[in-house]
Amino acid sequence: MSQPEAFGRYRVIRRLGSGSFATVWLAQDDLLNYPVAIKVLAENWAHQMDIQHRFLEEARILRQTDSTWLVAVHDVDVLPDGRPYMVMTYADQGSVADLIRRGPLPLDEALRLLTEIGQGITVLHNHGTIHRDIKPSNVLLQSSPVGQRVLVADLGFAKAIDEASGFTAAAGTPGYMSPEQSIPGGDLDVRSDVYSLGAVAYELITGKPPSRPPVRVPPGRIRPGLPRELDDLILSALSVDRESRPGDAKTFTDRVRSIRMAPDLPRAVPWWQRYRMPWRRAAALVAASLLGATVLTVSGGAPGLSLTTVRDAAQGIRMGVPSVWAREFHTDLRARPAAVDAGAGPGLLVATDADDWHSTDVPSYGVYATVMPGARDLSKVAEHDPCPGDPASRRVRTGDWEGTVWDWPECNGGGAFTSAAVHPPGEPATVYLEIRQPDYRPDLVDEIIDHTVLG
Numbered sequence: 001m002s003q004p005e006a007f008g009r010y011r012v013i014r015r016l017g018s019g020s021f022a023t024v025w026l027a028q029d030d031l032l033n034y035p036v037a038i039k040v041l042a043e044n045w046a047h048q049m050d051i052q053h054r055f056l057e058e059a060r061i062l063r064q065t066d067s068t069w070l071v072a073v074h075d076v077d078v079l080p081d082g083r084p085y086m087v088m089t090y091a092d093q094g095s096v097a098d099l100i101r102r103g104p105l106p107l108d109e110a111l112r113l114l115t116e117i118g119q120g121i122t123v124l125h126n127h128g129t130i131h132r133d134i135k136p137s138n139v140l141l142q143s144s145p146v147g148q149r150v151l152v153a154d155l156g157f158a159k160a161i162d163e164a165s166g167f168t169a170a171a172g173t174p175g176y177m178s179p180e181q182s183i184p185g186g187d188l189d190v191r192s193d194v195y196s197l198g199a200v201a202y203e204l205i206t207g208k209p210p211s212r213p214p215v216r217v218p219p220g221r222i223r224p225g226l227p228r229e230l231d232d233l234i235l236s237a238l239s240v241d242r243e244s245r246p247g248d249a250k251t252f253t254d255r256v257r258s259i260r261m262a263p264d265l266p267r268a269v270p271w272w273q274r275y276r277m278p279w280r281r282a283a284a285l286v287a288a289s290l291l292g293a294t295v296l297t298v299s300g301g302a303p304g305l306s307l308t309t310v311r312d313a314a315q316g317i318r319m320g321v322p323s324v325w326a327r328e329f330h331t332d333l334r335a336r337p338a339a340v341d342a343g344a345g346p347g348l349l350v351a352t353d354a355d356d357w358h359s360t361d362v363p364s365y366g367v368y369a370t371v372m373p374g375a376r377d378l379s380k381v382a383e384h385d386p387c388p389g390d391p392a393s394r395r396v397r398t399g400d401w402e403g404t405v406w407d408w409p410e411c412n413g414g415g416a417f418t419s420a421a422v423h424p425p426g427e428p429a430t431v432y433l434e435i436r437q438p439d440y441r442p443d444l445v446d447e448i449i450d451h452t453v454l455g
């Protein structure tokens with residue numbers, strides 16, 4: 001699929017993905033200097049009135065509900081060839097499906113996400129809408145100054161509740177959809193969404209979706225030590241008989257919230273060791289400061305972006321890293337072999353997952369930097385196989401830095417990978433940087449380079 005230059009005033013940066021009916025693009029609103037996601041109805045559907053109607057209906061619902069927990073729609077328009085598009089909030093942290101793939105979540109974190117998803121669905125139910133396709137990949141994540149915010153997305157199948165009886169086609173995703181949704185013409189109500197919330201809860205807690213209905217294995221059998229009320233709540237939401245489910249998303253969410261607030265909520269589950277726990281993060285912070293790195297949080301230039309500034313006295317370098325990535329710190333991570341061959345010593349890493357930094361097929365987001373004396377030509381290092389394919393290279397020049405950036409917007413399924421070799425104009429010191437992010441944002445790369453300081 002060729003990449004268009006722009007949709008109206010929005011300059012296209014890259015494709016985020018395609019679904020059954022539409023393609024979503026990352027674009028930059030140059031007027032407001034802000035990234036947006038633009039969903040364009042596929043050409044083969046654009047002239048079918050019912051699909052076009054459903055597309056605009058999704059935009060209208062999201063515009064009218066205007067909730068913190070739902071993807072916001074800022075505008076809709078039609079391209080000259082007749083395809084409608086909607087301009088949405090860009091969710092820069094991937095989806096809950098990506099998060100689950102990275103490993104088991106601490107229980108408190110899983111319940112926080114579930115509460116936020118439930119709040120989003122409650123807003124829809126209060127608006128008179130059934131979502132009909134709640135699943136981890138339809139729950140997007142956006143960075144916020146305090147961490148990650150849930151944005152429920154993709155109402156492609158949503159429909160006003162009063163129109164919901166007598167569907168002619170089954171809609172939804174097997175594994176997450178209620179038994180009544182698999183019956184064409186089955187009559188639906190908000191309790192279909194409660195079933196899907198139960199399925200998402202099951203996966204958030206156990207790492208895998210429930211079996212086909214009837215679901216008999218309680219999550220606690222897969223993850224021992226869960227509160228009994230949580231097992232009961234999830235199994236009741238997954239009841240085949242909808243009379244046995246919580247009555248709506250609010251009832252479900254209130255119960256999740258009260259389970260989460262219980263003082264005896266288990267916090268220590270042995271296999272959390274694989275997950276980057278807050279306590280592990282704290283320990284890493286302590287270790288980093290013992291090793292000579294100091295940490296400070298400041299606001300970045302991009303709206304809503306909070307940067308953690310990390311200083312490594314031994315290397316004589318300071319860098320700003322989006323706070324949501326600042327989970328693990330290393331002051332002496334060995335560089336990639338090609339960089340070692342070029343003379344690089346160990347460097348400073350701030351990332352979501354330090355163990356997997358060099359494995360570009362495993363998601364790990366953050367920034368790595370190492371300082372090398374002299375004016376090095378690192379083009380060979382940068383081009384030496386971190387990702388398949390040739391990188392797009394570009395020159396950078398800010399007040400403090402000049403050099404080259406090599407970008408792989410899609411690297412091995414592990415997100416976007418960027419290498420950079422920059423030096424202060426006229427100074428014989430080269431900084432080799434690696435930046436890994438879930439979605440390619442060149443503006444963020446530039447911002448990180450801009451926040452890197454020697455001395």
Ligand SMILES: Nc1ncnc2c1ncn2[C@@H]1O[C@H](COP(=O)(O)OP(=O)(O)OP(=O)(O)O)[C@@H](O)[C@H]1O
Nearest residue numbers: 016017018019020022024037088089090091154156
């Ligand atoms: N607002 C957004 N910000 C960032 N990425 C988005 C946004 N909306 C959608 N995406 C991404 O774009 C891709 C396509 O999304 P879309 O909603 O069209 O389809 P889908 O949910 O993947 O599939 P289907 O609609 O068939 O269920 C997905 O990978 C999704 O994560």
